[in-house]
Amino acid sequence: MIRLLDIVFSLIGLVCSFPILLLLVFIGLCDTGFPVFFQQRVGRYKRPFTLIKLRTMRVDAESVATHLADSDSVTGFGRFLRRTKLDELPQLWNVLKGDMSLVGPRPGLFNQHELTAAREKLGIYTVRPGITGLAQVSGIDMSTPELLAKVDKQMIETLSLKSYFHYIVLTALGKGGGDRIR
Template sequence: MIRILDILFSSLGLALGWPLLLLIACVGKLDTGSPMFRQQRVGRFQQPFTLIKFRTMRPGTASVATHLASASAVTPFGRFLRRTKLDELPQLWNVLKGEMSLVGPRPCLFNQHELIEERARRGVFDARPGITGLAQVNDIDMSTPKLLAETDARMLRSLNTAAYFRYILLTVTGKGAGDRIRS
């Protein structure tokens, strides 16, 4: 049922949201010269996939977890995109392709060994990674790998249609601050 909802909502989001996506891409092009950001992430069953987002940091910024990136790398427009979570919109394409779900554990980088180990131990990689979930709406980010993996596993054990809609609604209404960036 959740995969059907993912297909429906990502299709609708892309079909109805294309003017906003185009506007953000145009402003992003002026902001950084390269509005889209692509990065290899750990997907379901630990398979690699290419995550796409709107770029919020200057091109050439080191490919590290957000909590390890410097705040000075984030552009003013990027701060706006992160605060409003609009930088995540292109991931609707990842959802439509089946690489992600709207709700699930946030996909990590392959160099986040501690988080990968903690998630593997708890079976978190049996699920598709998501755009939002229990950890995100509770401000738990990748800077606390064990807590994040425990929270992801707890969410997956109780994930049903009602919880799916609750996490989406909480995210859309602004709950959760997103990944912290060091000052």
């Protein structure tokens, strides 16, 4: 049932947000020259997939977890995209393709060894990663890998249609601060 909802909502989201995405891509083109960002992430069963986002950092920024990134690497437009969570819109394509779900553990990078180990120990990789979830609406980010893995596990064990919609609504209302930047 969740997969069907993911397909329907991501398709609707992509169609409805298309004009906004075009505008953001155009502004991003003026901001960084490369408005769309592709990055290999850890997916279901630890398989790699290519995450699609709008670029919020300079093109020459180091490919590290957000909490390890230098705040000077985020552009002015990137700060706006992060604050409004509009940088996440292209991930609806990842959801439609089946790489991700709307709700699930945020996909980590392959160089986040501590997070990957903590999640592997708790069986987190049996589900699709998501755009949002309990950790995101609770303000827990990837800077605390053990805590994040525990909260991801709690979310997976208690996920229901009600909580699925609850996390989506809270995210749309701006709950949770996203990953901190040092």
